[in-house]
Amino acid sequence: MDFSQYSLIWEYMQPELLLLVATILLFFVDLFASPRFLDKWFSGIACVLLAAVTAISCIPGGETHTLFGGMFISTPMTTAMKLVLNIGTILVLLQAHSWVNSEACKVRRGEFYELMFFTLFGMYLMISSGHFLIFFIGLETASLPIAALVAFNKQGGDSYESGAKYLFNAVFSSAIFLMGISFMYAMSGSLYFEDIALNAANNTALFVVALAFIISGIGFKLSLVPFHLWTADVYQGGPTAVTAYLSVISKGAAAFAFLWVLFKTFSPSPELWQGILYVLIILTITLGNLFAIRQKDLKRFLAFSSISQAGYIMLGVMANSAQGLTALVYYILVYIFSNLAAFGVIASIENKTGKVSMDDYNGLYQTNPKLSLAMMLAMFSLAGIPPFAGFFSKFFIFASAVNSGYYILVLIALLNTIISLFYYLLVVKAMFINPNDNPIETVKTNCYGRTGLVICVAGILVLGIASCVYGYLSGLSLTVGI
Amino acid sequence: MNFLSLFVLIPILMMAGLAIARDMKQIRTVAVAFSTLQLGLAIYTVLKYLAERAAGNAEEMLFQASTMWYEPLNIHYAVGVDGISVTMLLLTAIIVFAGVFASWKIEPLSKEFFLWLTLLSIGVYGFFISIDLFTMFMFYEVALIPMYLLIGVWGSGKKNYSAMKLTLMLMGGSALLMLGILGIYYHSAPEGAPLTMNILEIAGNNAIPHDWQYFLFPLTFVGFGILGAMFPFHTWSPDGHASAPTAVSMLHAGVLMKLGGYGCFRVAIYLMPFAAQELSWIFLILTGISVVYGAFSACVQTDLKYINAYSSVSHCGLVLFAILMLNNTAMTGAVMQMLSHGLMTALFFALIGMIYGRTHTRDIREMGGLMQIMPFLSVCYVIAGLASLGLPGLSGFVAEMTIFVGSFQHTDMFHRVFTIVACCSIVITAVYILRVVGKLLYGAVQNEHHRELTDATWWERLSAVTLIVCVAAIGCFPGWISNLISNSLNAIVERLS
Amino acid sequence: MEYTVFILLLPLAMFLLLGLLDSKLKPRVAGILGTLGMTVCTALAYFTAYQFFTQPRNAEGVIPSVTPYNYEWLRFTEHLHIDLGIYLDPISVMMLVVITTVSLMVHIYSLGYMHGEKGFQRYYAFLSLFSMSMLGLVVATNIFQMYIFWELVGVSSYLLIGFYYTKPAAIAASKKAFIVTRFADLGFLIGILILSFFTKTFDFATLTATPTAIITETAGATFLGCSVASWALALIFMGGAGKSAMFPLHIWLPDAMEGPTPVSALIHAATMVVAGVYLVARLFPVYCVTPEVLELITTVGAITALYAAIVACVQTDIKRVLAFSTISQIAFMIVALGVANDTDLHEGLGYMASMFHLFTHAMFKALLFLGAGAIIHAVHSNEMSEMGGLRKYMPITHITFLIACLAIAGIPPFSGFFSKDEILTAVMHKSTFWGIWMTVVAGLTAFYMFRLYFRIFWWKNTDCSHHTPHEAPLTMTLPLIFLALVTCVAGFIPFGELVSVNGQPYHIHLDWSVATTSIIVAVCAISLAAWLYLKENKKPTAMADATRTLHTAAYRRFYIDEIYLFVTHKIIFKCICAPIAWFDRHIIDGTMDMFANVTQWVSARIKGLQSGYIQSYVWILLMGTLLIAAITICCLL
Amino acid sequence: MELLPLAQQVLFYLLAIVIVVCSILAVTTRRILRAATYLLFVLLSTAGIYFMLDYTFLGSVQIAVYAGGILVLFVFSILLTSHPGESCEKSSLTKRILGIVAALTGAAVCAYALFTYQWPAVDLIETGEHPIKALGHALIGMDKFQYLLPFEAVSVLLLACIIGAILIARKR
């Protein structure tokens, strides 16, 4: 046993370790503290713990380092991605506060936070992995507990249905994924990413099948078409906080991991997966949009919107360059703020009134001007309207794809933004234009939710204008050496 | 800080001011104060520009300033103006000023209305001062989106449909544009040299390969052309204008559509002169059709705003048409036409709004004899009409003649024949303008209820008179503005030859 | 002679003053202000004329033209720029005199005629605007300046015809006038474009100094078998033809009579309508290099003259008769220009004749219109049938009207005789056919004018028990008398000394053979008119019945208006505009909507993909994966 | 296991037949309890395959976890959710066709890929069974081809899944 490695592990696995520590702390608090204390402080403690983990460990720096013989890779960019995920998770936790502390849910409050942390841990593993086993474990850790979270609501609703749909799809796709890995293994004799890149015969049918199966497995998490069909049902039925979590954090992590796997593992044959992705991106963006335009349930609507957003995110993967990596992480960051702002509004209104239909939002501006504005900003940002952050992220991700020569693909994506603008505007229209005699009553959000929303809105407003964020990420991604 | 940035800063302050304003009176005060300030700034810019030029400053763009924004992509916040930009800035300031008065009594949500209007104007100002493609494009889109809410909330008629159509079509244009801009960016410098978004640097590098120009030129030209109401992408314009509230129609037809023309030559033609020459014939046909087609369509419309919208299609078509002639005179004419059309169409829409506000109909078949009821508005309408049909002494004539003479100087027979086709529009214009004037203003009063209507209020008068004075001023003394523009065009035209 | 600029600025100032203050001024004040302004203007014009014509002639015996003022207004290219300036040469000075004179008379006359009308101030504003534009037109230094003022007179004419804007007929007439002339102006504009493209100048002085330049510049360039130069000049003439109401662009002028009568006198009789003649005269040296265009001009003029004269014979509205008479008379001038040539003074007789006739015609036609105005003022109708025997009630009007009729009929010693005689001489000299043709027209002129005269002042003895026509007030009769005097003496002005084709003095001498013929024809025609119309009788009706078809056709102006109406409404509106508008809404816009609808439709059709069943989801997932694999394998291998 | 080639072949074909038949029966039988039983046979045969391949540890894990743990869970939940003797109604024809299409296409694609692949000729050294000690070291080592990190990670996963399962399965 080589104990000298421990210091390295401590140094480079800090986010994972601290997150586990935080989870365990949370356990103990949940176990031993009095119910009244928990009611009052538990959510706060969870947020603070996560924030602390973030502050201590997720500051990108240092250099690229591999641990466990290449199983775990820590680069400044992965740390940055963890930072992004943490920020998103904190926002989700803030928004979840009022729901999870409600009478119906508070008995399961502890589990909610713990599972949240566990899945986050899984995502960490995914994005830092250098080996398919770790990757697979990370993937499963990030998805199985989520199935439990999706089925979180016990009273009424479609939560149970969503949970089942999510789980069965996840399990099926993980079986396919495993099949793909087994083929990979057959070709390379090792599941380390760099070994596969070295050994796998990339112009054989077996390689293609393996690649397709792997893409399918990760594409499921990303909800790329045609692996996306669970998305809408799960988003619609799941608790809003979990949906938000799924739509941004889980998706963001998967996107980054996907890029990571493709870069690391399949870099010798980029044409191959780029060809596949080319089609998938077009399908994803288009079908996502086509379905989104006819949705009335806002959560379902955001599900399809998030599908098409996943297509845009994939453009960064297509670019297959440091610029693409930067753009992707930046896009995810912006997407987190924008989408969480939308979910924040939906959650606040759903908690108070139980209404999630777009028609219920008619005339919202009359009674809830601030929420409407936040929602509008979110929609504009998602649609890529300047001066909101979404415009910048979209521009950069398109720029990265164009830089790699994908003009037609970008053109198709751009034309699709028109459709997406249409449905984002439908929401805006409902809130600002459509008349309504009895709009939703004025909703007061608590300070957690409000903080979450304010941060999101600030992010939407500032992230684009403040170029330092992109510049910083760009600097980091250059060190990765793609 | 460069004083050009004030063009963006003042509206931002204006938005802040509006946000804290409490009642209608304060809102108006803020709006008037800031738009006047902005107008002053625009005039100051023009004067300062002229002074600099007189002092012998021969730089292509004056008052340049550039701050690194996105370093990885070499994106700057870069500003600078030439004669064309200052003209457009002045136009914008005038129309915003007039627009504020035209929406004196906007209801409901007046504060929000002015906020959105101001955001729109930020986009427009920003667009005209930018010399960095990215910033330019960003401001361009900033200017587009407020339209949706402005029409959707404060519009009339089938406003939802129109607002959506307008927004989506324009976004379609900007989608093409974004790709075009990215394409330009990635070919902006020769191998090895750093890529750049700065228009002047791209033009200086002159590195866009010819086969890429073939691809990028149509993208950018159509992208901007959609906003410039180029046939067959003009259909957002009639519906959009018909549904929009007064000040929005003014600003949109008066300024926003000019973004299209301005962009067409600042980006498409200036940066890709080769393709501009090779491909101009295609767009010449399209814009030539626009000119005549818009005019013909206007002849049989019955809704005042539709007439005007189609007339805008025709006039803006002329702008693009002239730009494609690629010579100094025609392009000067194009810019003057932008200016002139901006002013007179804003005047038109202001007047239509005022009439509609009283009669609650825009159907010319339901009105008549307004001259007896509201003489002031009617006289203004006649003046606007005369400007539109190109009466000497008003701006339309100057612009159109410059375009025609310039276009006809083209050495190619094809271009000259098309110029003659475009000339024909002046007759058709006369037909539809006089038709409206005859039906709407003259004759007997159609609807007895209209007899009780009042003539213009002071703010309406102020709004209309401001515009009329400008229209007449340009029409009577076009020399200085023509020189201002044509001197700035020399650089562009040199690149074309 | 820098002060000449005030001839333009003064009316402009008046226009702005009266136009902006409008109803804030008392009508009376406005009228007097306008008239005063015009008086000063007239004085200036006379003084200019005096100064100009008394200049010493140069070595070739030509009065040197003067450009006292020229300002570069708008620069297009190095060579092409629009200047606003004042160019004084014999014809422009002559025109200055004509315009200011008639305009002043009309100003004075209108004080009485328009008294009490609503919009009196506006009326004077428009009159000032018109005067300014017309003066600007004639003193233009370059063709583009002319075009500018050309458009301005068009608009003033539009505004003045539509002065009674509540009267549907007036609105229609004003619209028609504007659009028809606008259409013609399109030709003018295109002509200018072509001309300037080849000659690289707008300047009259340059153009006329080297008229052959256009031929050399356009060497070989032809279009549809004619040289480009011919096209350019023909198109420019089209502009002139529109303004001067030449067939077939004449249709607006008769309708234009819906405007106030003094306006008709000023614009549609004396000044604006001769702009076309003036335009051709101005560019005459250039026209001379393209004889085929001159022939075109002659033909158009001759046809118009005959056509208008025939139509005038059967009209019953007195202003219409005068309008057609105007068309016919202008056609005389046009024909005269068409037959002229600039090789020498003798060949160029037509030019001089044309200008001379322009001058005299302006006076007597204005007189006729003002007289007609007085009559209408008295009987409140335009229709001949309402009149008759007015000579007793309106002696001054009667006498002055008679003088004018004699002048237009070509009876010596009235001015018309001299000018018309020169024209006939010139035409006869060029071509006997056209000579006889024009003589017939001259006869017709005498006939219809005296038909008019007898119908108004003789015919029957009205018993005006309910309403007695009375003589017009002094403000109206004064101009009549003045103009009548001018008509009497104008023939004796040594016009040829001042205006001629190459500027050298030309001594007018009557060709007695032509003169005698024309006098005889005129006298015969007058006698015929007297026979038919002196006393109330059935002969005219009988004659009309006898030539029913011709009469009706002539009365309906040979259906030209109907043809126009058909073309504009049935073809342009119904077959071009409406289909285009339909096309735009349904095809172009439909396509855009279709994108949206197709998207929605597809969206609705594919909703089944999202069936809600886990198993179908995984099926799609699996098949998708396999498909990707299979396709990639196929592509790869 | 040291077996004669013939015996090995016989054993293989025996296991193969059991696996194929029971797999198919497991997914087609209409009685759910029987399906579980067929699954058990499949799992046990798979363990047999592992034993044949000299992966005795793997085979034991297979029996312990699958046959011992998972299947018991299955049986419990079957008994919990269905009435004894109840048989599922037949699947619809469309579904079956779709299922067959999917299965056959998938099998075809994979088979094509596998059969066209040029398998490297590996010397079939009789390495015999991996020493269990080596396996143990591998599971707690931190170098390449050692699996401490997944080992720990999977424990977290299991913990998370336990919590998740309890969370969902309990009544409140």
Added chain:
Amino acid sequence: MEIPMIYYIVLSLVMFFAGVYGFITRKNMLMMLISIELMLNAVDINFAVFNRFLFPGQMEGMVFAIFAIAIAAAETAIAIAIIINIFRHIRNIDADNLDDMKY
């Protein structure tokens, strides 16, 4: 070892796609779960076989199979919990009944 590797692989493919067939056709969610077990099991065989026949010197495949079994157990646990949850809600475990949310 005279049995070629490909025989084993075919065996696993049959098992895998039998699982696929079952997953797609069976209504009962427990049956679906059983099918999934088949699929996962087939993958495990793959790993073991590849390891044995192609890379006999190391044990990457075998270890992966062990982990895969563990993960399969975890999946099953959650799945059964969810099935029970569903049973509680709708008193049966037919996958076809889970179609409240669609389109």
